[in-house]
Amino acid sequence: MEAHIVCCHECDELSTIPRPLRPGRYKCPNCGHTLFRHRPGMIEKLYAMSVAALILFLVTNYFPFLSFEVFGNSTDANFTTAVQYLYEEQDYLLAVALLMTTVVIPFAQIFLLLLLLGPLYHGRVPYYAPEMMKVLEAITPWAMLDVFLVGVLVSIVKLVKMGTIIPGTSLWAFASLILILAYAQSIYDPHPIWEKIEEGQNEGRVKRYVERDA
Amino acid sequence: MRAIDRNLGSCPVCHQLVHFPKRDPEHVAAYCPRCGSEVFPRKRSSLEYTLALTLASIVFYIPANLLPMMHVHTFAGTQSDTIMSGVIYFLETGSYLIGFVIFVASIFVPVLKMLILLYLVHSVRTGKSRFPKERQRLYLLTEIIGRWSMVDVFVVSIMIALVHFGGLSSIEAGTGAVFFLLVVIVTMLAAMAFDPRLIWDPTKEHHAH
């Protein structure tokens, strides 16, 4: 493959990308939007980040998150305590939204990345890799851990005047998790993964899609 | 050269280039050979969906602001907070930065997003061809900022988890929080429904022939 035609998702402009690729960002000649980023070693780095993220995610959900003390009374909250209280108060929509955006979807994201990148790192492509990538793509906008962190900071400022806030182990793990995820997000580019999937499909090792007529 | 002018399109999921079967761009769909997704030259009914969802978000935004986000129960009674009263509380108590963050995330960002989406739909409908790059930037901005409006919903949840002293003091979510959640979800869906390629189409159409 010497040249490769890419279509810009923002403006539909076609551009020809000469091969071999050079490391860095490829921009759309018409609108300047990033077409893709070529970063040798992305899979290795991303794999390492998702292992770290999984550990931090489990720590975040297992250990105490925050404690609040007013006049000798104290409450201890875990990462998901709010979900439980909202559920008990029958605020089902809020409970589900909170659970999805801060627990289920971020976990699914990390878990899918591990399932994909583990084998890729060892030179194999999982049979259901295309399905996994599709799910990953669909859920990513709904993972809101970074927004939740800002919510935590605002709440601390709000409550600090009324009593004492005691940060738990999980809060530090959570803050580190956000840093790791932000870094992973900044290096993530789906194109090399899709290219590996295509190679796997050509060799018959990965699920293929028969071309159907519309 | 646009992909559509060469009867090509790119897969919305994996960005694979695909050929459309027929020459009639209104009624073609192709299937991506790599991931099996359906590919259309442009997102289907993009403007209608974007407009409908944006209008829905405006409808939800009114009760989100008027109804309380949370009820604070203490031995002295119950106090209800709306978004605006929360912002005013922070400003009055001197927490200007936090007041500003809440104002931007809960009031400024949703309104800005709705206005941008309405403007983009209008500009595409009227075939405006000027400032495509600037309008594209506005669109990318709505995609990035949309989720940050969830901050206030999260603040309410965390307050509920931490202020939980039985009969002494507790916090309950208000109906405003539910509407606010709907505003965030619906505006995010509205931004996803919009097809930014429509912004560029009028600027490129005359090159096609």
Ligand SMILES: [Zn+2]
């Ligand atoms: Zn472009």
Ligand SMILES: [Zn+2]
């Ligand atoms: Zn595809």
